[in-house]
Amino acid sequence: MKQKIVIKVTGNGPKSRTKALRIAVGLSGVESARLGGEDKSQIEVVGDGVDAVQLTNLLRKKVGYAELASVEAVGEKKEEKKEEPAVQPVVWPVFGGGMPQTYIYPIHPHQDPSCSIM
Incomplete structure (x- = not known):
């Protein structure tokens, strides 16, 4: 998670x-x-x-007075999700000894409807 840390540092100049x-x-x-x-x-x-606390402590040791002012999460851009196509059923009539029966097999978008193995 990205975060923005603001630390107030008092120093003796640009160096x-x-x-x-x-x-x-x-x-x-x-x-x-x-x-x-x-x-x-x-x-x-x-x-x-x-680690905001570790950074603040390092600045205190090596530069001088340092105070942790704020820590906030930076919002990342959310990717738009693509809508998946609805599962299309395949109707397959079966004729047997009595009444004809219909079986419905769902076909998923990643499957080829002409493939009988998958």
Whole structure:
């Protein structure tokens, strides 16, 4: 499940921001990271299976003060499902000793109606 993590980082200038971005991108599962907020003090990380607490602790150890602001799920585009055609029954009359009987065999869309084996 993709998620968007926003962490507020206080650093001593652009070098600490660059270092924080490098740390964020270095984690496994991170797809993108960028600076956000008005004063570029937030790091927005989007990824699949990223541990937000681990990332925040790494930033605290290596950059300085870091606060986890938010974690939210990113909605993925849902694929439209194709409607499967309805099962068409095949009517097969059987003539025996008495009354004629009719058997109905369902044919699935992936089966060829002319094939007698399947």
